[in-house]
Amino acid sequence: MSEALKKPEELARIQFQPKAPGWMDPAVEFRKGTWNYAAVPDTLKYLGLPNPRKWTPPDDDWQLPDNWKEIVYEGLRERLKKYRTLQVFMDICVRCGACADKCHFFIGSGDPKNMPVLRAELLRSVYRDNFTAFGKVLGKVAGGRKLTKEIIKEWFYYFFQCTECRRCSVFCPYGIDTAEITMMARELLNLLGVSIEWINTPLANCYRTGNHLGIQPHGFADSIEFAVDELEEITGLRVEAPINRKGAEILFVAPSADYFASPHYYTLLGYLLLFHALGLDYTWSTYASEGGNFGLFHSSEMIKRLNSKIYMEARRLGVKYIIGGECGHMWRVLHQYMDTMNGPADFLEVPVSPITGTRFENTRSTKMVHISEFTSDLIYHNKLKLDPSRNDHWHVTYHDSCNPARAMGLLEEPRYIIRKVCNSFTEMPENTIREQTFCCGSGAGLGTDENMEMRFRGGLPRANAVKYVHENNGVNLLLCMCAIDKATLPPLMEYWVPEVQVGGVHEMVGNALVLEGEPVRKTDLRGTPYPGVVDAGEEGGSDA
Amino acid sequence: MGVMFSLLAVVVLIIIATVGAGVLGWHYVFSVILPYLAMATFLVGVVYRVLKWARSAVPFRIPTTCGQQESLPWLKTNPIETPHTLWGVLGRMAMEVLFFRSLFRNTRAKVTDGPRVLYAPDKWLWAAGLAFHWSFLIIFIRHFKYFAEPVPSWVLTLQNLDGFFQVGLPIILATDVIVVVSLTFLFLRRVVDGKVRYISLPADYFPLFLLLGITLSGVLMRYFTKTDLLSIKALGTGLLSFSPVAPEGVSAVFFVHLFLVSVLMAYFPFSKLMHFAGVFMSPTRNLANNNRVKRHINPWDYPVEVHTYEEYEDEFREVMEAAGLPVDKEK
Numbered sequence: 001m002s003e004a005l006k007k008p009e010e011l012a013r014i015q016f017q018p019k020a021p022g023w024m025d026p027a028v029e030f031r032k033g034t035w036n037y038a039a040v041p042d043t044l045k046y047l048g049l050p051n052p053r054k055w056t057p058p059d060d061d062w063q064l065p066d067n068w069k070e071i072v073y074e075g076l077r078e079r080l081k082k083y084r085t086l087q088v089f090m091d092i093c094v095r096c097g098a099c100a101d102k103c104h105f106f107i108g109s110g111d112p113k114n115m116p117v118l119r120a121e122l123l124r125s126v127y128r129d130n131f132t133a134f135g136k137v138l139g140k141v142a143g144g145r146k147l148t149k150e151i152i153k154e155w156f157y158y159f160f161q162c163t164e165c166r167r168c169s170v171f172c173p174y175g176i177d178t179a180e181i182t183m184m185a186r187e188l189l190n191l192l193g194v195s196i197e198w199i200n201t202p203l204a205n206c207y208r209t210g211n212h213l214g215i216q217p218h219g220f221a222d223s224i225e226f227a228v229d230e231l232e233e234i235t236g237l238r239v240e241a242p243i244n245r246k247g248a249e250i251l252f253v254a255p256s257a258d259y260f261a262s263p264h265y266y267t268l269l270g271y272l273l274l275f276h277a278l279g280l281d282y283t284w285s286t287y288a289s290e291g292g293n294f295g296l297f298h299s300s301e302m303i304k305r306l307n308s309k310i311y312m313e314a315r316r317l318g319v320k321y322i323i324g325g326e327c328g329h330m331w332r333v334l335h336q337y338m339d340t341m342n343g344p345a346d347f348l349e350v351p352v353s354p355i356t357g358t359r360f361e362n363t364r365s366t367k368m369v370h371i372s373e374f375t376s377d378l379i380y381h382n383k384l385k386l387d388p389s390r391n392d393h394w395h396v397t398y399h400d401s402c403n404p405a406r407a408m409g410l411l412e413e414p415r416y417i418i419r420k421v422c423n424s425f426t427e428m429p430e431n432t433i434r435e436q437t438f439c440c441g442s443g444a445g446l447g448t449d450e451n452m453e454m455r456f457r458g459g460l461p462r463a464n465a466v467k468y469v470h471e472n473n474g475v476n477l478l479l480c481m482c483a484i485d486k487a488t489l490p491p492l493m494e495y496w497v498p499e500v501q502v503g504g505v506h507e508m509v510g511n512a513l514v515l516e517g518e519p520v521r522k523t524d525l526r527g528t529p530y531p532g533v534v535d536a537g538e539e540g541g542s543d544a
Numbered sequence: 545m546g547v548m549f550s551l552l553a554v555v556v557l558i559i560i561a562t563v564g565a566g567v568l569g570w571h572y573v574f575s576v577i578l579p580y581l582a583m584a585t586f587l588v589g590v591v592y593r594v595l596k597w598a599r600s601a602v603p604f605r606i607p608t609t610c611g612q613q614e615s616l617p618w619l620k621t622n623p624i625e626t627p628h629t630l631w632g633v634l635g636r637m638a639m640e641v642l643f644f645r646s647l648f649r650n651t652r653a654k655v656t657d658g659p660r661v662l663y664a665p666d667k668w669l670w671a672a673g674l675a676f677h678w679s680f681l682i683i684f685i686r687h688f689k690y691f692a693e694p695v696p697s698w699v700l701t702l703q704n705l706d707g708f709f710q711v712g713l714p715i716i717l718a719t720d721v722i723v724v725v726s727l728t729f730l731f732l733r734r735v736v737d738g739k740v741r742y743i744s745l746p747a748d749y750f751p752l753f754l755l756l757g758i759t760l761s762g763v764l765m766r767y768f769t770k771t772d773l774l775s776i777k778a779l780g781t782g783l784l785s786f787s788p789v790a791p792e793g794v795s796a797v798f799f800v801h802l803f804l805v806s807v808l809m810a811y812f813p814f815s816k817l818m819h820f821a822g823v824f825m826s827p828t829r830n831l832a833n834n835n836r837v838k839r840h841i842n843p844w845d846y847p848v849e850v851h852t853y854e855e856y857e858d859e860f861r862e863v864m865e866a867a868g869l870p871v872d873k874e875k
Binding site for chain 2: 133363366376380407
């Protein structure tokens with residue numbers, strides 16, 4: 001965290017009225033805490049990406065290739081043909097400004113170039129100057145800007161200050177989606193070797209080891225083993241957690257943070273308990289040990305390169321279908337890109353729950369079910385014995401992560417589960433949930449320590465809605481179904497609403513799940529002793 | 545700057561028409577040649593733009609979902625805001641095009657001390673936008689009476705409805721008032737709201753002034769000056785049947801009106817006004833959220849470099865075996 005970080009009250013003094021000079025001036029000040037480190041040469045080389053070199057954003061000279069201008073123009077021309085979104089969105093914006101104060105980065109920073117309309121204009125102005133008749137003739141009067149190295153720096157700053165959350169797209173009368181614009185702009189920057197470390201290193205890791213964190217197969221096995229041991233301590237039962245097992249019915253894929261970071265880890269414990277309770281015939285994979293896909297924050301080619309592993313592994317292991325864990329951008333890829341990129345999955349079968357017999361018709365092409373669809377179906381059919389009072393120490397609220405909300409419409413499944421496993425659940429204000437949900441402020445590869453100020457700014461609307469239900473209803477746990485949320489909401493809460501913790505939906509399921517033959521549970525999955533229960537047994541029940 | 549530039553541009557256009565048709569008497573140029581050229585530019589331009597968009601691929605199916613998906617049969621879905629069928633998509637598009645559904649969601653955010661982030665509903669833009677577009681459409685349809693003989697009865701019915709309040713002589717048509725008021729509001733909003741002023745380009749002010757020029761010159765003719773409707777109708781039917789006769793003895797106001805309309809038509813395909821066609825082609829709105837049900841094909845899909853399981857196992861076989869993980873090829 002940068003030392004100069006302001007106090008919350010100061011950081012929240014935000015002006016929405018932009019001042020001169022106009023936005024056409026591309027000058028950017030790379031102030032500490034508001035940008036991300038540049039990609040390192042080794043990762044670019046490993047991935048075969050252009051212009052690997054050592055550089056840093058405050059540098060005067062970014063060591064762009066000599067023909068950088070042609071590269072950008074050619075890249076733009078190609079993408080205008082390949083993506084109708086880009087071509088149409090470049091042409092039809094009327095600058096009504098409906099999107100302006102819908103962006104969490106604008107609300108939290110007041111920086112006019114964080115208004116989605118202006119973020120797009122940064123690219124659109126270059127498009128107009130070069131690709132439209134009026135722009136070529138009238139230049140600046142027609143809203144055109146000549147491409148300069150300054151503009152490349154400006155693009156870097158602002159297109160890595162967008163989390164591709166799509167909230168603006170909900171409010172736009174034409175559905176103009178800044179996520180698309182940002183993805184295109186990042187692809188153009190990639191062509192020049194301009195990208196950030198926290199996207200490219202996970203990419204290289206994932207490509208090689210199967211997951212963003214670079215965990216090798218034995219490390220993965222250790223983590224799962226550790227979780228199994230811990231569950232034995234908590235529940236007295238030893239659960240099965242098969243890895244790379246051929247012939248299993250189901251392949252389970254989760255974001256890698258679930259088995260390596262906290263509080264994700266408690267969600268992992270929840271999955272393991274659930275699968276144990278069901279006696280599910282499933283397997284983990286070390287090769288496809290990442291559901292998340294940082295390719296989404298890089299380029300469509302990189303999405304495809306990483307995502308390919310899931311179907312290839314499903315085929316190798318001979319499973320019938322796939323279930324995916326709690327993650328946000330992972331599900332955007334699985335829902336909107338996977339089948340197109342790496343399908344058809346005709347070697348798999350339409351998912352049928354072995355417990356309820358429900359055929360997941362909504363996945364009959366991709367053959368991949370979201371864990372919350374799977375679990376809510378179980379609960380609806382009364383297949384789980386649940387004791388929600390085991391979550392009574394929590395008063396929960398639920399944060400829809402951007403992608404499941406605005407790229408899937410997965411809204412009710414998690415809520416149905418939460419209501420069955422928790423006794424106290426309060427929704428945040430309606431402008432901040434479901435399709436209008438606010439981003440954690442750190443998605444799309446921006447969740448780095450060096451970017452802390454911008455993350456806290458971007459996270460302000462989310463945190464403030466949590467604060468509202470914390471103060472008015474006593475909420476003390478923010479549930480979410482996204483690995484990036486679980487990594488980045490805890491520091492956000494600590495900054496804006498220190499009394500609220502962060503957890504996962506299947507952590508709550510794991511707590512509430514009553515297993516056959518288990519002794520009275522003394523602690524929840526976090527190892528927090530249940531009041532009253534400890535007294536009944538030996539004192540100080542848990543030594544964890 | 546954008547305001548003055550655009551205002552000046554429209555004033556110059558008005559002067560051109562006044563001098564050209566009013567002073568120099570180039571009636572044929574302003575009532576026949578320019579309207580035909582403008583119409584041709586409009587048609588060719590719009591078709592060109594739409595074809596250009598249509599030729600651009602839709603590699604992925606990426607609707608923005610604004611409601612519950614269809615997953616489990618017992619969950620209530622939102623078939624319009626998150627459509628999963630063609631009918632749902634048509635419903636969503638109809639809501640968008642006819643009622644500006646997305647704009648209706650508009651809110652205004654504010655950060656106050658505390659800090660507290662507050663959101664208030666803000667329907668003004670939606671109301672003014674909808675009022676402008678609907679009244680402009682009705683006015684456009686009312687003008688059929690200058691092109692068709694006999695005038696279709698439904699056009700007359702529409703006009704009668706428009707004059708429902710029976711105020712003034714000639715009767716004041718509601719849409720005439722609404723169109724001027726809504727355009728004025730849209731202009732003032734652009735100048736008064738600092739955020740919107742900041743993002744506004746000449747290309748945003750120019751169409752507003754042009755439309756105001758068109759509507760005000762129309763209002764002037766209908767309510768304040770005498771205009772020879774018969775010779776205007778003769779021009780209209782003549783233009784439509786490709787046997788145009790330039791009207792004589794018509795006021796300069798009419799030529800200004802017609803010239804501004806011609807400019808609007810010619811300007812249309814090059815401008816943001818193309819949103820009228822673009823709204824139908826936006827992939828975040830016109831695709832169904834049936835991604836996991838029906839495979840979408842990317843027309844330019846190409847094979848990419850991947851890291852296969854075999855390569856992976858070759859690198860990690862030793863540690864996998866040591867950890868007791870199954871491997872495909874034992875050493």
